Amino acid sequence: MRESNPAGASLLATLIVVSVLVPILNQLVPATSPFHVSTYVLTLVGKYLCYALLALAVDLIWGYCGILSLGHAAFFSLGGYAIGMYLMRQIGTRGVYGDPVLPDFMVFLNWHELPWFWHGFSHLWFAMAVSVAAPAALALVFGWLAFRSRVTGVYLSIMTQALSYALMLAFFRNDMGFGGNNGFTDFKDIAGFDLHNDGTRVVLFVITAATLALAYLACHTITESRAGRVIRAIRDAENRTRFLGYRVESYKLWIFVFSAVLAGVAGALYVPQVGIINPSEFAPINSIEVVIWVAVGGRGTLVGAAAGAVLVNYAKTFFTAALPDAWLYALGALFVGVTLFLPGGLMGLVPFLKTSKRSKTSKLSKLSRTPA
Amino acid sequence: MRMLYLEHLTVSFDGFKALDDLTLYIEPGELRCIIGPNGAGKTTMMDVVTGKTRPDAGTAWFGRDINLLALSEPEIAQAGIGRKFQKPTVFEFLSVFENLELSLAGDKSFLKTFRARMSSAERERIGLVIETIGLRAHRHTLASRLSHGEKQWLEIGMLLMQEPDLLLVDEPVAGMTAQETERTAELLLGLAGSHSVVVVEHDMDFVRSIAGRVTVLHEGHVLAEGTMDQVQADSRVIDVYLGA
Secondary structure, X not given: OOOOOHHHHHHHXXXXXXXXXXXXXXXXOOOOOOOOOOHHHHHHHHHHHHHHHHHHHHHHHHHHOOOOXXXXXXXXXXXXXXXXXXXXXXXXXXXXXXXXXXXHHHHHOOOOOOOHHHOOOOOHHHHHXXXXXXXXXXXXXXXXXXXXXXXXXXXXXXXXHHHHHHHHHHHHOHHHOXXXXXXXXXXXXXXXXXXXXXXXXXHHHHHHHHHHHHHHHHXXXXXXXXXXXXXHHHHHOHHHHHHOOOOHXXXXXXXXXXXXXXXXXXXXXXXXXXXXXXXXXXXXXXHHHHHHHHHHHOOOOOHHHHHHHHHHHHHXXXXXXXXXXXHHHHHHHHHHHHHHHOOOOHXXXXXXXXXXXXXXXXXXXXXXXXXX | OOOEEEEEEEEEEOOEEEEEEEEEEEOOXXXXXXXXXXXXXXXXHXXXXXXXXXXXXXXXXXXXXXXXXXXXXXXHHHHOEEXXXXXXXXXXXXXXXXXXXXXXXXXXXXHHHHHOOOOHHHHHXXXXXXXXXXXXXXXXXXXXHOOHHHHHHHHHHHHHHXXXXXXXXXXXXXOOOHHHHHHHHHHHHHHEOOEEEEEEOOOHHHHHHHOOEEEEEEXXXXXXXXXXXXHHHOHHHHHHHHOO
């Protein structure tokens, strides 16, 4: 009963082509050639791919399970902060104050020893584990409380938004031990490789593309399984599903936690590439933007969400350079426009393109084929 | 042993007594119709049996051993009580076959359904139910494309997939054509005997055509019980309901 999946195949093919071609155009084609891809562009595309992964996470929970999370920036930021802590420890004596153990901001705050929760972050594997475990734990606790109490719809959305906002305020405080409003920046290297080296950037880029591909395959496997059909059943008729004997809360929790993990991984890949993480990443607007990417691409399609993230962010890059004040208006107009005129998003247009193509070919095939 | 024991159930919403000392028994294999004016407590009674509403007082036992008041909705469904809603509720984005697949009895945990592969026994079981509900021609039709009546039958089929002992059916023929109503009557009569079936319905002709015993609810308690003829002859029933 497995259906062919041209959209998914095109996404994977695109990712493979991009992750082979972009590094070649960056590394092997001389900078004078018109085909050269600068490291700036490479990093920019890498950033888009992180956003695409975040959009995938939101589409899984919103498009398939009907839970409109307006707090995924929180999971993304937690993943980013975990890797940021590792990157801060790697700076060592190269910081402004030259302290071998304490990051600069701690010296500045007159702290004399590393807080307990900073231990272990001198290891990359530990930071990677935390970038998955911290979002998962937060999603587990939040989801368990919310879903068990049957909080749904707009109330749940508001709570996720509040969660992200509360974390933003907490991370702004210097006493929290995460660098206050400056966050973390001025990173030097990762796993012994210089972050400012083009080669390191290429490797990070390829890892990001590969992670996005794997995450897509994982989401696709989930949504095409019987569990995936249960999740969509919950989205459309929660009570019916419950009276069929499914523990709706537990399904929601599984998907919510998995979605939070994807968001955390996206954050962890994002921070080494953009070189900074601060509390503004938790800002409510960031979570809302992700929802817009997904809506533009087409919710409940996975591929559309990833494409929407890249397209909207490309537009954002362009707009914020050309007309910086107009961007938020453009984004708002885009969301309203898509909601009113394109409820299926860009992916909603695909069947129309197909049928117009098929109606042409079917005439031809009628001519050439004799009826059976 | 009886199938369902409801004793002295009371449910109040802000002082309004939706159920008021309701006592009702259902026998195994019985087809029982429950009638009564709006607000008589028919839906609330179903809500209590399926775990959606908790009563303020009274007891509800399924068979001799299962205390329904201690179980959640999915646990009650797993124990063998299927409920059909008033508004047909099927999964529109799935085919008839897939709707029934999700309704298969068995372990319904996430990890189990994530790894589930359709077995030939399951396929056969689904095929059998498709025959029972008369939707063979629509096996792979999306549920959203079905007519109103077909959706109702599909939902009954979804309940049957779970091999329930007791079926609660809320207004099955509302909005159906005469022909569809007739087929629904046949379907429910066919199910009685091997299942206990409780039907809440407003359509008196339909009730007359299927029911052995009829229970009349009024203001949250049982007003009268008996055959349709007995009930219709009861002066109290005439006063509150049929005479109006």
